[in-house]
Amino acid sequence: MPTLFFNISTLVYDFQNRYQQNMSLEFANCADIQLTTLFELRTGLKINKQISIATRPEQEFFVKYEVVSQLPFYVYINHNWNPVTVLWKSKSGRIYQLEDTDIDCDDIEFWFEELDVALIHRQMFPDVQLPFKLKDLSYELIVTRINMDATIELQLKAERLNDAQKIELEIDNFISGFNEKSEKKDRIHGVIHNWKTRIEGDKMIYDIDLGSTGPYFFKKLLPELSKMNYFTKVELC
Incomplete structure (x- = not known):
């Protein structure tokens, strides 16, 4: 190799x-x-x-x-x-x-x-959004940039606006679970150092320090967000 x-x-x-x-x-x-x-x-x-x-x-x-x-x-x-x-x-x-x-x-x-x-x-990849392929997402994905200090804007479906806190907990649990799985394997995929969330109108906004994990985290997160089926648009910015 x-x-x-x-x-x-x-x-x-x-x-x-x-x-x-x-x-x-x-x-x-x-x-x-x-x-x-x-x-x-x-x-x-x-x-x-x-x-x-x-x-x-x-x-x-x-x-x-x-x-x-x-x-x-x-x-x-x-x-x-x-x-x-x-x-x-x-x-x-x-x-x-x-x-x-x-x-x-x-x-x-x-x-x-x-x-x-x-x-x-x-x-x-000057003309490609991500260094991996994703198929059949349930939302529109926009990749403006990928930095180690990342911001993710998640636009909620109209019928899910009242579920924002529940959805935030689901995403928090996913991030915590990602860290735990990596820790059990000697941090093979790195860990998310910290993150914070805010809600503005119909958007949930995550500010995430990717820490030692890098784009591999998005390779796992984006399909998980698709499975949740709560969003019309997700932007990495």
Whole structure:
């Protein structure tokens, strides 16, 4: 299966050739496994030939070894080069360095400092609303944008206006259930950090911090809203 580092041997050689820095295969492998999983979770995209990690120009290179260490990369997305910083730390308190070969992948943790999910979607799918397909929804779906701080506007059917509080509870229970299922599987699909609701006229408006889950949450939520059959229109904005 394709991974974010695409060709680890080439990446290791690039570090030596461009930066005169030794990156061990062991370090690169641990980073690749974790960052690939994290990227696919946060974006909802599977790694393919249009997605990979790339080194930055020499003048942009740095490596900081601290309790939380860091290293700059580009994430290549469909002929676009997005700057990101990869961070890592250890559970044990050890400060791992690029050249270390005795890497405990269960001890070291990698993540991105910034990953602009909305931008990545626009770059990958400039003419497509969502990175997944939905069929036969019971409401009109409008996707204005997908951000990590998302707003969902749900327009209630006229006959459901008096049921707004009951419907809000159903949606709250769905979100809580989503978090619980993910928690039981070591947060495999991330969790929603927080959300709040308000009602304006015939609309229920959810402000949601997608936290560590990303678009995968919408892949589950939107069909569930369709099953409820309470809405004429749902907008992600």
